[in-house]
Amino acid sequence: MNGNDSKKARKQVRVWCDGCYDMVHYGHANQLRQAKEMGDYLIVGIHNDEEIAKHKGPPVFNEKERYKMVRANKWVDEVVEGAPYVTTLETLDKYNCDFCVHGNDITLDAEGLDTYRLVKTAGRYKECERTAGVSTTDLVGRMLLVTKDHHHSSDKTPDREQASSISRDSTSHSPWTGISQFLPTTRKIIQFSEGKSPKPGDRIIYVSGAFDLFHIGHVDFLEKVAALDVIIKAIIP
Numbered sequence: 001m002n003g004n005d006s007k008k009a010r011k012q013v014r015v016w017c018d019g020c021y022d023m024v025h026y027g028h029a030n031q032l033r034q035a036k037e038m039g040d041y042l043i044v045g046i047h048n049d050e051e052i053a054k055h056k057g058p059p060v061f062n063e064k065e066r067y068k069m070v071r072a073n074k075w076v077d078e079v080v081e082g083a084p085y086v087t088t089l090e091t092l093d094k095y096n097c098d099f100c101v102h103g104n105d106i107t108l109d110a111e112g113l114d115t116y117r118l119v120k121t122a123g124r125y126k127e128c129e130r131t132a133g134v135s136t137t138d139l140v141g142r143m144l145l146v147t148k149d150h151h152h153s154s155d156k157t158p159d160r161e162q163a164s165s166i167s168r169d170s171t172s173h174s175p176w177t178g179i180s181q182f183l184p185t186t187r188k189i190i191q192f193s194e195g196k197s198p199k200p201g202d203r204i205i206y207v208s209g210a211f212d213l214f215h216i217g218h219v220d221f222l223e224k225v226a227a228l229d230v231i232i233k234a235i236i237p
Helices: 004-008 024-037 048-056 063-071 089-092 117-121 136-144 160-166 186-192 218-224
Strands: 014-019 041-047 078-081 099-103 124-129 206-207 230-237
Touching: 014 024, 014 089, 024 041, 024 099, 024 124, 041 063, 048 160, 063 078, 063 218, 206 218
Parallel strands: 014 041, 014 099, 041 078, 099 124, 206 230
Antiparallel strands: none
């Protein structure tokens, strides 16, 4: 049996991820990238607005926006809308998933219980590395404390009581510092890139922008450019 036959004979590994995916950021992208590396086919379940409000509080983006943002991620093969907040074996079996992947932080439901307790007990749970320095709560904090020079060090320190009320996630980066721990090393750039170079005769389009707080407007724009069947070369100043 040659290598191709062996690959065809191997069972497809189907991976499940779920979450709110509110204000989609590179922490989400990094989780999905790691999850896809663990298998062949990645299915992402996204909680609807009602489920999130019940267990966590109202999201910033509505469910339709969040569904579209995750569908735009290149590592995602399929999106399941309205996924339950507590991950069950029935959910994994319904979509023929071998296991669930989540970051190495704890997610609790409205009762204060681990939302992955059922799949963990069954041995159908795997963890990936959480991206340090970013979370949706942290981003909200940054917006509320933002100034023209918030990315630079300053002698002026925001009120700590105000800051603590904005972000209580001790594992995330404090919003008043404005410095991300996600360093753009060569290894990370390679991990996130397609690794493709333009071929002779290819038409290349250049787009630019700040792309701050990436949202569905950015996705719509890039989809329209991609629909032209050209190679996009996006430069973020």
